[in-house]
Amino acid sequence: MAFDSLTEKLQNVFKNLRSKGRLTEEDVKAALKEVKMALLEADVNFKVVKGFIKDVQERAIGQDVMNGLNPGQMVIKIVNEELVSLMGAETTEIQLQPGSAATVIMMAGLQGAGKTTTTAKLAGKFKLKGKKPLLVACDVYRPAAIKQLQINGEKQGVEVFSMGDKVKPADIARAAMEHGAKNGNNIIILDTAGRLHIDEDMMTELQEIKEAVTVHQTILVVDAMTGQDAVNVAGSFHEKIGIDGVIVTKLDGDTRGGAALSIKAVTGRPILYVGMGEKLSDLEQFYPDRMASRILGMGDVLTLIEKA
Amino acid sequence: TKTRDNIVSGMDSIFHGFSKIDDDFYEELEETLIMGDLGVRTTEEIIEDLKAKVRERHIKEPMECRQLLIDSIKEQMDVGETAYEFEDRKSVVFVIGVNGVGKTTTIGKLAGKFRAERKKVVLAAADTFRAAAGEQLKEWANRAQVDMIGGQEGADPASVVFDAVAAAKARKADILLCDTAGRLHNKKNLMEELKKIYRVIEREYPEAYHETLVVLDATTGQNALAQAKEFNEVADITGVILTKMDGTAKGGIAVAIQAELGIPVKYIGVGESIDDLQKFDADEFVNALFYKEEQKETED
Numbered sequence: 116m117a118f119d120s121l122t123e124k125l126q127n128v129f130k131n132l133r134s135k136g137r138l139t140e141e142d143v144k145a146a147l148k149e150v151k152m153a154l155l156e157a158d159v160n161f162k163v164v165k166g167f168i169k170d171v172q173e174r175a176i177g178q179d180v181m182n183g184l185n186p187g188q189m190v191i192k193i194v195n196e197e198l199v200s201l202m203g204a205e206t207t208e209i210q211l212q213p214g215s216a217a218t219v220i221m222m223a224g225l226q227g228a229g230k231t232t233t234t235a236k237l238a239g240k241f242k243l244k245g246k247k248p249l250l251v252a253c254d255v256y257r258p259a260a261i262k263q264l265q266i267n268g269e270k271q272g273v274e275v276f277s278m279g280d281k282v283k284p285a286d287i288a289r290a291a292m293e294h295g296a297k298n299g300n301n302i303i304i305l306d307t308a309g310r311l312h313i314d315e316d317m318m319t320e321l322q323e324i325k326e327a328v329t330v331h332q333t334i335l336v337v338d339a340m341t342g343q344d345a346v347n348v349a350g351s352f353h354e355k356i357g358i359d360g361v362i363v364t365k366l367d368g369d370t371r372g373g374a375a376l377s378i379k380a381v382t383g384r385p386i387l388y389v390g391m392g393e394k395l396s397d398l399e400q401f402y403p404d405r406m407a408s409r410i411l412g413m414g415d416v417l418t419l420i421e422k423a
Numbered sequence: 424t425k426t427r428d429n430i431v432s433g434m435d436s437i438f439h440g441f442s443k444i445d446d447d448f449y450e451e452l453e454e455t456l457i458m459g460d461l462g463v464r465t466t467e468e469i470i471e472d473l474k475a476k477v478r479e480r481h482i483k484e485p486m487e488c489r490q491l492l493i494d495s496i497k498e499q500m501d502v503g504e505t506a507y508e509f510e511d512r513k514s515v516v517f518v519i520g521v522n523g524v525g526k527t528t529t530i531g532k533l534a535g536k537f538r539a540e541r542k543k544v545v546l547a548a549a550d551t552f553r554a555a556a557g558e559q560l561k562e563w564a565n566r567a568q569v570d571m572i573g574g575q576e577g578a579d580p581a582s583v584v585f586d587a588v589a590a591a592k593a594r595k596a597d598i599l600l601c602d603t604a605g606r607l608h609n610k611k612n613l614m615e616e617l618k619k620i621y622r623v624i625e626r627e628y629p630e631a632y633h634e635t636l637v638v639l640d641a642t643t644g645q646n647a648l649a650q651a652k653e654f655n656e657v658a659d660i661t662g663v664i665l666t667k668m669d670g671t672a673k674g675g676i677a678v679a680i681q682a683e684l685g686i687p688v689k690y691i692g693v694g695e696s697i698d699d700l701q702k703f704d705a706d707e708f709v710n711a712l713f714y715k716e717e718q719k720e721t722e723d
């Protein structure tokens with residue numbers, strides 16, 4: 116696999132670096148060239164990579180090389196630390212409203228990213244915590260979108276609110292608030308239709324929902340396999356509707372998932388959970404350190420470094 | 424129907440400001456290709472090839488060099504003459520791909536297109552796994568006014584296809600379109616299941632022309648190459664459908680797929696309506712690769 120060859124390449128770079136004591140500019144540049152490739156192969160956005168490499172380079176040159184590490188490994192250690200801190204340093208959860216107040220969550224994202232599935236996954240997660248979620252069918256476009264949410268809601272044992280596909284999403288959201296208040300729902304999750312970030316009408320529709328009801332958490336759902344375009348998508352969604360957190364789906368695949376880094380870099384918003392499968396229980400905590408080593412694709416090198 | 428004219432019109436912008444072919448020029452090219460999702464390796468190969476040609480032909484003008492690059496990618500992405508043969512024969516089209524790329528929607532669009540050409544079309548709803556997958560395809564069958572077989576959640580997908588083949592024969596269908604459940608290519612059991620479905624088609628419908636299309640999302644990065652490779656192991660892929668080309672992603676990984684696997688892109692998806700499917704146009708595709716939208720520029 117690509118992972119092995121990359122590790123090998125790095126080992127070769129390390130072997131050629133012989134300097135002791137401090138990291139020289141030459142050491143740093145040689146190692147960072149490989150890191151740059153690794154990040155690009157992992158789909159981290161080109162400009163994000165450039166900025167990141169520049170920062171790391173500045174930080175690394177002149178640093179003391181720790182005992183037991185060679186200069187290349189020392190650079191990777193610094194790279195890894197920077198990546199982890201960029202990814203979020205620690206795990207986060209969706210911020211809920213205090214006390215018994217209801218929290219309203221709106222899901223948003225491109226077509227097919229996994230919004231409807233993730234909506235149902237979140238419902239199950241909150242239900243386990245003793246909450247009473249209500250799922251709201253605000254996708255009035257995709258064929259059978261409402262039915263899909265209803266089937267998933269039923270599997271999770273949570274109620275789904277829908278008004279068919281002839282009512283405007285903002286009006287559905289408003290009616291759902293009343294319904295939820297009467298029903299004692301303390302989590303209300305709005306499933307919205309997939310849309311392109313450049314589709315002005317559809318982006319306005321999300322703004323209208325946010326004007327109609329108080330949305331506490333707007334969650335951007337992003338496919339982990341997304342390529343260079345992730346910065347455009349996340350940037351536009353954040354700029355136009357404002358997002359509070361990100362959920363990365365389909366990480367059960369073999370993608371390196373560099374999009375996660377790009378999204379974090381352009382929005383500054385935390386990655387909350389990751390989708391790890393099609394089953395409605397396949398939603399996991401996000402661990403920045405695991406994501407960092409997955410993106411770098413240098414698992415074995417990192418273990419080696421941690422032992423040092 | 425949407426067009427991509429708006430995307431194609433401004434392509435020259437990126438090459439302005441270069442008066443000679445130097446390292447900066449090549450760097451800009453490299454950046455453009457990588458940002459288009461062609462990937463590091465394919466980009467390097469293309470640039471090396473270009474440099475060699477520039478040397479050989481003593482090219483001095485950046486614009487001439489640009490044209491050379493565009494022409495060579497276009498040539499490589501050429502679909503070939505026999506690509507659409509299945510459209511005019513009795514055929515079975517097997518549609519596969521990872522989750523959420525647009526398989527079901529694309530089948531709806533294809534059904535609409537063939538129906539408009541007065542062909543007899545049958546759909547096989549062999550995604551029996553995802554919630555409401557059958558209902559979704561049924562809605563497309565209604566829109567396209569074609570018949571659909573199956574659609575029961577939990578049914579065995581291979582037997583749905585078996586039934587659909589029988590129905591296609593009985594109804595003298597011109598084209599049978601098979602929808603399948605999305606699956607990630609690294610899931611062994613799901614890929615085995617796909618192989619089993621494919622075998623039913625091979626065994627039960629040998630008289631039909633077999634077209635196997637892998638659907639790829641243009642927004643996907645380097646992983647699309649792994650997808651194409653793995654799906655090609657299970658069923659002999661005859662073409663790629665690149666969806667969501669109405670967004671800002673370039674779909675450049677298709678260039679790497681063509682280079683490594685020799686699988687051509689045959690159609691692109693440009694929206695969510697029934698007529699938002701176009702035959703692949705190498706000219707438009709390559710021009711769009713080099714078009715940069717100004718407002719998308721992010722800080723260095």
Ligand SMILES: Nc1nc2c(ncn2[C@@H]2O[C@H](COP(=O)(O)OP(=O)(O)OP(=O)(O)O)[C@@H](O)[C@H]2O)c(=O)[nH]1
Pocket residue numbers: 224225226227228229230231232233254257260307308309310364365366367368389390391392393397522523553605607
């Ligand atoms: N393997 C895997 N598949 C997933 C995951 N999350 C969602 N999916 C699948 O991805 C596909 C699309 O999911 P949906 O929930 O319909 O996506 P969506 O964003 O609601 O789609 P639209 O409403 O059409 O925009 C389905 O096949 C899901 O089963 C995940 O974490 N892993």
Ligand SMILES: Nc1nc2c(ncn2[C@@H]2O[C@H](COP(=O)(O)OP(=O)(O)OP(=O)(O)O)[C@@H](O)[C@H]2O)c(=O)[nH]1
Pocket residue numbers: 226227257309311520521522523524525526527528529550553556603604605606666667668669670691692693694695699
């Ligand atoms: N903008 C745009 N959206 C598309 C295009 N093709 C499909 N979609 C949308 O992408 C989403 C997923 O499409 P589906 O056809 O359900 O995808 P699928 O591959 O069948 O998904 P699974 O069966 O869940 O694996 C839907 O919201 C479609 O409307 C396209 O060309 N452009």
Ligand SMILES: [Mg+2]
Pocket residue numbers: 230231232254257260306307308309
């Ligand atoms: Mg949905």
Ligand SMILES: [Mg+2]
Pocket residue numbers: 526527528550556602603604605
């Ligand atoms: Mg489908």
